[in-house]
Amino acid sequence: xxxxxxxxxxxxxxxxxxxxxxxxxxxxxRAVAAAMDALARQPESAGTISxxxxxxxxxxETMAIYCLVIALLxxxxxxxxx
Amino acid sequence: xxHSPLVSTPLFYLGPVxxxxxxxxxxxxxxxxxxxxxxxxxxLSLVPSKAQTVLELLVGTVDQQIRETMQAAPxxxxxLIGTLFLFILICNWSALAPGxxxxxAHIETDAALALIVFGTTIFYGIRTRGVLRYLATFxxxxxxxxxxxxxxxxxxxxxxxxxxxxxxxxxxxxxxxVLSLAGLLVPIPLMALDLLTGTVQAYIFTxxxxxxxxAALPDNSKNEQEAL
Numbered sequence: 001x002x003x004x005x006x007x008x009x010x011x012x013x014x015x016x017x018x019x020x021x022x023x024x025x026x027x028x029x030r031a032v033a034a035a036m037d038a039l040a041r042q043p044e045s046a047g048t049i050s051x052x053x054x055x056x057x058x059x060x061e062t063m064a065i066y067c068l069v070i071a072l073l074x075x076x077x078x079x080x081x082x
Numbered sequence: 083x084x085h086s087p088l089v090s091t092p093l094f095y096l097g098p099v100x101x102x103x104x105x106x107x108x109x110x111x112x113x114x115x116x117x118x119x120x121x122x123x124x125x126l127s128l129v130p131s132k133a134q135t136v137l138e139l140l141v142g143t144v145d146q147q148i149r150e151t152m153q154a155a156p157x158x159x160x161x162l163i164g165t166l167f168l169f170i171l172i173c174n175w176s177a178l179a180p181g182x183x184x185x186x187a188h189i190e191t192d193a194a195l196a197l198i199v200f201g202t203t204i205f206y207g208i209r210t211r212g213v214l215r216y217l218a219t220f221x222x223x224x225x226x227x228x229x230x231x232x233x234x235x236x237x238x239x240x241x242x243x244x245x246x247x248x249x250x251x252x253x254x255x256x257x258x259x260v261l262s263l264a265g266l267l268v269p270i271p272l273m274a275l276d277l278l279t280g281t282v283q284a285y286i287f288t289x290x291x292x293x294x295x296x297a298a299l300p301d302n303s304k305n306e307q308e309a310l
Binding site: 054055058059061062065066068069072073076077 | 086087088089241244245247248249251252255278279282283285286289
């Protein structure tokens with residue numbers, strides 16, 4: 001029984017990280033594409049655009065990090081594994 | 083097996099109190115910050131020295147950010163916001179020193195920082211509005227929103243904590259995994275990426291703290307303070 005819970009936990013961690021990465025990846029792609037577009041139109045405001053882009057990317061990346069934290073919780077702090 | 087990033091092992095015992103490595107690092111960083119700030123501001127002159135120029139640049143940037151984000155006079159909030167930024171930045175960068183694990187890679191430090199932001203938000207809200215007026219802001223669009231607003235207070239503090247913890251911890255985790263797989267000098271590009279992540283996360287934490295505190299302030303006091 002305990003063995004089964006461990007197998008399911010590892011599966012759950014892998015699924016959480018892999019599927020949790022899809023959304024942020026799409027979002028980051030759109031953000032970078034929009035920033036490139038803005039850079040091509042207004043190269044003179046490159047500083048502001050790239051600063052805002054980095055902060056925005058970090059915010060989006062946080063969603064993937066949340067999934068990573070959940071995966072680590074499942075792996076290392078699972079309350080159901082004795 | 084890599085040890086769990088969620089568990090902190092005690093380094094030594096101070097009487098009955100266990101002291102972990104993160105606590106020691108935190109205190110060393112705090113002492114460095116206090117001694118550095120005290121020694122730099124001891125002899126301030128009208129014609130600034132090198133250290134004073136750097137400090138003035140830093141304080142000026144923090145002031146400008148507070149003015150832009152909170153729409154308030156920076157005098158009241160400069161100490162808190164500036165200290166938060168500097169402390170988190172140095173914590174995140176302390177991974178560069180050999181043998182040091184950044185304190186922000188442990189969830190207790192981040193929980194303490196997020197609780198400070200949570201407490202000061204309520205403190206400044208009550209101080210600028212009064213208790214009843216501050217409580218009334220929870221029913222702001224309509225009274226139906228009261229439970230949502232209450233839950234938001236908790237969840238945004240929680241996400242502040244998990245965001246900083248997850249980003250710094252994942253950096254340390256990935257570096258240690260790559261080091262154990264590939265060996266010396268290979269994780270250096272990842273460590274460089276960690277420096278960037280650490281800076282951006284310190285900036286985001288402070289900006290969010292400013293936004294939360296700024297949202298608790300009443301609109302008219304902002305204009306009054308700006309006139310000061």
